[in-house]
Amino acid sequence: MSREMRGTASACSNIALIKYWGKADPADNIPLNGSVSMTLSDAITTTTVVWDPSLSQDEIYLDGERILDHRGLRISRFLDRIRADWYRMHARVASMNSFPAGTGIASSASGFAALATAAFAAFGEGLPEQTELTRWARRGSGSGCRSIHGGFVEWIGGTDDASSFSRQLCPADHWDLRDLVVLVSSAPKAISSSEGHRIAGRHPFMAARQAELPLCMLATKGAIASRDFGTLGAIVEHEALEVQGIMMSGQPCALYMQPATLALLHAVRSWREDDGLPVYFTLDAGPNVHILCEGRDAPAVRERIEALVPGLAILENRPGSPVRVHDAHLL
Ligand code: PMV
Numbered sequence: 001m002s003r004e005m006r007g008t009a010s011a012c013s014n015i016a017l018i019k020y021w022g023k024a025d026p027a028d029n030i031p032l033n034g035s036v037s038m039t040l041s042d043a044i045t046t047t048t049v050v051w052d053p054s055l056s057q058d059e060i061y062l063d064g065e066r067i068l069d070h071r072g073l074r075i076s077r078f079l080d081r082i083r084a085d086w087y088r089m090h091a092r093v094a095s096m097n098s099f100p101a102g103t104g105i106a107s108s109a110s111g112f113a114a115l116a117t118a119a120f121a122a123f124g125e126g127l128p129e130q131t132e133l134t135r136w137a138r139r140g141s142g143s144g145c146r147s148i149h150g151g152f153v154e155w156i157g158g159t160d161d162a163s164s165f166s167r168q169l170c171p172a173d174h175w176d177l178r179d180l181v182v183l184v185s186s187a188p189k190a191i192s193s194s195e196g197h198r199i200a201g202r203h204p205f206m207a208a209r210q211a212e213l214p215l216c217m218l219a220t221k222g223a224i225a226s227r228d229f230g231t232l233g234a235i236v237e238h239e240a241l242e243v244q245g246i247m248m249s250g251q252p253c254a255l256y257m258q259p260a261t262l263a264l265l266h267a268v269r270s271w272r273e274d275d276g277l278p279v280y281f282t283l284d285a286g287p288n289v290h291i292l293c294e295g296r297d298a299p300a301v302r303e304r305i306e307a308l309v310p311g312l313a314i315l316e317n318r319p320g321s322p323v324r325v326h327d328a329h330l331l
Pocket of ligand 1: 015016018019020021035108109141142143144193194284285
């Protein structure tokens, strides 16, 4: 095999409605529990992989810049796993996000879903079967396995590499749900997700969380299937605060919320409880607030956010599409 092989894929990020926080096996990103997400239409990563026999090491470019730090190493380690099974050559990788770099929107989910897909697309021998592709994305970044599918997605946590994969619960057109992401801060996180997963694994509250999650997962999936926004919102808000509680009370402590985060959480509750606007929030491992509502309420919700925190960018998402291979190569 002496020629270059090129493939490109685009994947949407996702927001966890039930969170993955804590790993049973860090080597393969096997989670302590299953999770549920919505794929995000407007937070997209596009990645081109060029397997090139003339390279003596990988070359990685993120948003146009050559990367030589731990992020590049993580991508190379992931490519090593593919190389071990397939062709043993190095690659040039370029990745661009549709959202501005450093906004604090998790790009590792969309990034590893796009990377895994592009890496296999480049071989030109057909992609692995979809469930297997979700395993590949998960090996790169746990939440990445949920970004292979569009719409509403479940990651079946499993107990080992074979039993841990994602599946679609409902396609994107099942429900016009919106996630308005308010970009509170783009400062780098003091505690990375990887470190956060480790701290969570030894947290004393974790046993209680794991005990209640199976019922919670069932209720979440039922609420999505029946488009019951009140039930879904109540579960999702409680879930977000439970996970933040574990983050904040871990050792070391991960205090992701900023003053504007808290102002938005209080406002969302007041818009709902005092003004009757059906709106709920969730949070990730960061200060940005994900404000959830149905499509018909999105203009009113946006107006209120803009009045409360003028100047903060809002990224509005609908349920997004599955990962897709195409020819608009970056390299
Ligand atoms: O996939 P990771 O290792 O970046 O972890 C993601 C963790 C959360 O975003 C906080 C929750 C989730 O399920 O996406």
